[in-house]
Amino acid sequence: xxxxxxxxxxxxxxxxxxxMMPGKDYSALRIEAALAMLADGDRLGIEKFCISxxxxxxxxxxxxxxxxxxxxxxxxxxxxxxxxFCFIDPAFMKESCDEIRRCVRxxxxxxxxxxxxxxxxxxxxDPVFKLCEELDCPVLMHAVKGEHPKxxxxxxxxxxxxxxxxxxxxLQGHIGGGGDWEWTLRVLEKSxxxxxxxxxxxxxxxxxxxxxxxxxxxxxxxxxxxxFIPEGVGKLLAADFDDExxxxxxxxxxxxxxxxxxx
Amino acid sequence: MNFFDINTALGHWPFQQLPYETxxxxxxxxxxxxxxxxxAVNTHGLFYRDVHNANIELxxxxxxxxxxxxxxxxxxxxxxWEKDLRICVEDFxxxxxxxxxxxxxxxxDGELMDEAVSAAEALGIAxxxxxxIMDVRQRHHMDVGNIVLPQTVFxxxxxxxxxxxxxxxxxxxxxxxPVIEPLKNLYVETSRQLTCFTGIFRRIVDTIxxxxxxxxxxxxxxxxxxxxxxxxxxxxxxxxxxxxASENAAKLLExxxxx
Numbered sequence: 116x117x118x119x120x121x122x123x124x125x126x127x128x129x130x131x132x133x134x135m136m137p138g139k140d141y142s143a144l145r146i147e148a149a150l151a152m153l154a155d156g157d158r159l160g161i162e163k164f165c166i167s168x169x170x171x172x173x174x175x176x177x178x179x180x181x182x183x184x185x186x187x188x189x190x191x192x193x194x195x196x197x198x199x200f201c202f203i204d205p206a207f208m209k210e211s212c213d214e215i216r217r218c219v220r221x222x223x224x225x226x227x228x229x230x231x232x233x234x235x236x237x238x239x240x241d242p243v244f245k246l247c248e249e250l251d252c253p254v255l256m257h258a259v260k261g262e263h264p265k266x267x268x269x270x271x272x273x274x275x276x277x278x279x280x281x282x283x284x285x286l287q288g289h290i291g292g293g294g295d296w297e298w299t300l301r302v303l304e305k306s307x308x309x310x311x312x313x314x315x316x317x318x319x320x321x322x323x324x325x326x327x328x329x330x331x332x333x334x335x336x337x338x339x340x341x342x343f344i345p346e347g348v349g350k351l352l353a354a355d356f357d358d359e360x361x362x363x364x365x366x367x368x369x370x371x372x373x374x375x376x377x378x
Numbered sequence: 379m380n381f382f383d384i385n386t387a388l389g390h391w392p393f394q395q396l397p398y399e400t401x402x403x404x405x406x407x408x409x410x411x412x413x414x415x416x417x418a419v420n421t422h423g424l425f426y427r428d429v430h431n432a433n434i435e436l437x438x439x440x441x442x443x444x445x446x447x448x449x450x451x452x453x454x455x456x457x458x459w460e461k462d463l464r465i466c467v468e469d470f471x472x473x474x475x476x477x478x479x480x481x482x483x484x485x486x487d488g489e490l491m492d493e494a495v496s497a498a499e500a501l502g503i504a505x506x507x508x509x510x511i512m513d514v515r516q517r518h519h520m521d522v523g524n525i526v527l528p529q530t531v532f533x534x535x536x537x538x539x540x541x542x543x544x545x546x547x548x549x550x551x552x553x554x555x556p557v558i559e560p561l562k563n564l565y566v567e568t569s570r571q572l573t574c575f576t577g578i579f580r581r582i583v584d585t586i587x588x589x590x591x592x593x594x595x596x597x598x599x600x601x602x603x604x605x606x607x608x609x610x611x612x613x614x615x616x617x618x619x620x621x622x623a624s625e626n627a628a629k630l631l632e633x634x635x636x637x
Binding site for chain 2 (some may be wrong): 118119136137151152155158159166182213259260294295296297318319320321322342343344345346348349350354355
């Protein structure tokens with residue numbers, strides 16, 4: 116029985132976080148936890164991790180999101196196995212765009228991470244997405260089919276954003292993030308080539324990952340854990356994919372999404 | 379590697395198509411990951427008005443099968459439930475009972491719950507109380523929207539020290555550890571415990587002892603392999619591993635002190 120991802124797949128966790136479990140900490144990088152995550156990866160077959168530190172409050176000041184992104188920069192200094200995503204809140208548009216330039220254009224982060232301060236199809240994001248297109252960097256956003264909070268994005272909202280910005284690559288967070296994933300997959304039957312989804316989240320329902328690849332195809336599904344590492348590895352391996360699909364889901368798709376920005 | 383899984387179910391879930399719903403299919407799936415036996419309840423029978431028909435069905439399904447042991451479904455708010463439970467144990471050979479108060483519309487912390495637990499104790503069988511059947515975040519609108527609070531189950535265990543109570547599908551957090559440590563009749567099922575850099579799974583075992591932690595997967599609702607990985611990856615000693623993986627379940631499913 117295989118219970119770790121074989122090295123030959125060079126697995127990258129496309130969506131996870133530091134300093135968020137147990138409890139959130141925006142004061143300084145938890146170095147011990149960051150090293151522990153790398154050790155978890157060593158044991159379970161994950162070579163690299165894409166990390167971010169989002170805030171979950173309704174409004175996030177520039178001082179706050181800069182502080183969170185600085186913690187990510189500290190993690191990037193700690194290990195080249197980490198690739199960073201920059202978190203912003205477009206309620207502060209000028210500062211958000213400046214922060215994307217600081218983190219992605221100048222700082223070597225790979226993309227931006229959004230939470231539910233606004234829905235992904237909200238026009239407030241237009242300047243942000245235009246900048247992402249200009250910088251050729253992807254957008255990762257928390258997404259669930261659920262009712263709360265009111266600005267929570269679901270697959271349907273992603274369809275709209277993907278169609279409005281065909282030159283931007285969108286990564287819909289966690290098919291297993293809670294919420295009706297079967298509804299999500301029915302919506303994704305209409306997804307566009309710039310629409311990706313990751314496998315992360317605490318939900319480990321039987322057959323969920325295999326069905327996700329059946330709907331999306333093997334080119335737009337990315338392995339991820341969102342901090343649930345054994346759950347993420349277990350449900351991926353339980354899908355019993357062939358080697359070609361595993362290579363794509365574990366590594367090739369995230370490389371394509373990040374367009375050369377994976378460290 | 380030799381697992382006994384105390385958290386499986388056979389049958390259909392009305393709100394979501396499940397793979398491995400039948401005896402043969404689920405047995406094959408579990409065996410693939412080193413599971414050599416399992417305790418099973420009737421999945422869809424949960425919704426029968428007269429839930430004992432679920433037990434009769436389950437007994438028929440697993441008759442002659444050496445892999446599955448039956449777990450009774452009982453609704454103490456329905457007539458003749460004591461008789462039904464006795465039939466499950468003495469005629470069908472079931473070795474535990476699952477109580478689901480939110481699906482059967484009685485108070486998880488009330489008299490009917492206490493009566494059901496007392497009846498299980500008198501028959502010498504363990505009681506499984508799931509915090510949830512389905513993740514409420516993804517429930518169908520007609521499904522139950524609440525969970526049984528862990529603190530409620532802890533209180534039941536405190537009131538019934540002679541009955542072995544298993545928290546299944548229950549996420550244990552650090553704040554729970556000093557509460558459950560002295561409840562020697564309370565057991566924790568593994569499927570939702572967190573490992574890796576949170577480390578709570580290890581701390582549960584360190585706090586209450588490997589003797590009170592029991593392997594479960596939640597199949598076929600959930601994949602089996604994540605629960606297996608947590609066992610393989612938590613750094614248990616061989617003695618701890620064997621207890622959690624199978625030995626504790628074997629003891630739990632023995633009838634004890636039958637009144």
